[in-house]
């Protein structure tokens with residue numbers, strides 16, 4: 001048997017992902033050692049309560065509640081606690097003490113990435129976070145390494161499994177938002193408090209990370225425009241189906257060229273996409289990230305964006321790659337933010353809207369509404385009228401692309417127009433020429 005050098009790994013957190021990382025490290029230790037050229041030795045698991053019931057049985061002698069002490073003894077710290085504190089302090093202390101760190105914590109990387117990357121760079125350590133976006137799907141490493149020689153122009157992803165499950169169920173079964181959310185909770189996709197998922201915070205953290213890596217710049221999470229899915233009604237979904245489209249919660253990161261040079265935009269919102277777009281085929285709680293690069297063209301990364309064993313796969317990949325670096329030496333991958341691009345405000349971002357209005361059903365109304373769009377230099381792409389029994393007709397308008405600010409002005413003007421009884425929905429249309 002080959003005698004490998006040993007790298008001490010401290011695992012912080014033994015929840016859904018942490019317990020699976022522990023299981024895989026213990027079950028596949030020999031094979032991982034052969035692959036990495038070093039034994040990835042689990043020296044301890046930091047938990048809240050050593051006596052807690054767990055789905056995966058973990059060796060009791062490895063459990064400890066002293067996370068700081070455990071982390072201080074390790075070559076590699078794996079942070080799977082979630083949340084900002086104590087995760088941030090533990091990760092920073094570990095990096096400053098010369099350990100490498102693996103984390104799945106998108107909230108931490110999104111909120112404190114620059115601070116953490118600086119700490120890693122200062123000591124020549126490594127911070128790996130493949131599991132933080134798209135779970136098992138390799139997306140961080142492709143952006144950091146495989147595509148490092150190309151120029152990425154756009155990243156558009158379905159990066160939240162819970163909301164994709166909900167919207168998919170509304171399409172497949174005609175479920176209401178309320179019923180779909182209840183089902184997602186029953187199946188364990190949505191947390192007891194699903195705010196981070198349904199209000200788009202989780203996707204916004206991932207958009208920050210994707211935009212920063214793709215464009216070699218820093219995109220603060222506060223500057224990601226964020227809208228959740230709670231306003232998506234069954235009626236929006238039905239209209240989408242009539243139009244051959246689907247509603248998806250998208251994280252969109254793109255470079256925008258303008259008279260003042262290049263800027264970037266990162267945003268999260270539900271939008272309509274064509275039914276034949278590759279992202280439309282992403283069902284249930286799956287994730288996918290569609291990347292467009294100048295030389296590579298379109299690429300799509302698809303798979304399980306969540307789940308204990310699935311996410312543990314990405315953590316193990318990071319561990320093996322860090323272990324390899326310990327064996328063969330040399331610097332690890334560094335996150336570059338040299339481009340230092342300004343962030344475009346959402347009002348400047350070109351997009352397309354679909355509006356559904358209840359309007360007075362009498363002569364001249366259509367012309368009056370078209371005039372309002374014309375006055376704001378917004379061009380109508382499609383118009384559909386449904387005549388009801390009562391005094392109002394339902395009008396569905398699709399626009400050509402225009403800056404978001406102008407589209408909002410149109411909505412504001414329509415809202416106060418005497419012929420408009422109500423604006424029943426406003427949703428963006430993406431991924432179409």
Ligand SMILES: NC(=O)c1ccc[n+]([C@@H]2O[C@H](COP(=O)([O-])OP(=O)(O)OC[C@H]3O[C@@H](n4cnc5c(N)ncnc54)[C@H](O)[C@@H]3O)[C@@H](O)[C@H]2O)c1
Nearest residue numbers: 013014015016017018047048080081082104105306307311
């Ligand atoms: N579950 C997934 O599918 C998934 C996917 C991608 C990324 N992630 C990320 O992975 C991380 C872990 O997620 P999870 O689903 O395993 O969460 P979890 O809630 O199942 O596990 C977290 C564990 O950490 C423990 N913990 C928290 N604070 C602690 C402390 N101060 N001391 C000791 N123990 C503490 C909790 O008791 C819990 O057992 C999070 O950052 C999450 O965003 C999870």
Ligand SMILES: N[C@@H](CCO)C(=O)O
Nearest residue numbers: 159160161162305306
């Ligand atoms: N809550 C997240 C977990 C994975 O990051 C989701 O639904 O996708």
Ligand code: NA
Nearest residue numbers: 130133135137
């Ligand atoms: Na990933």
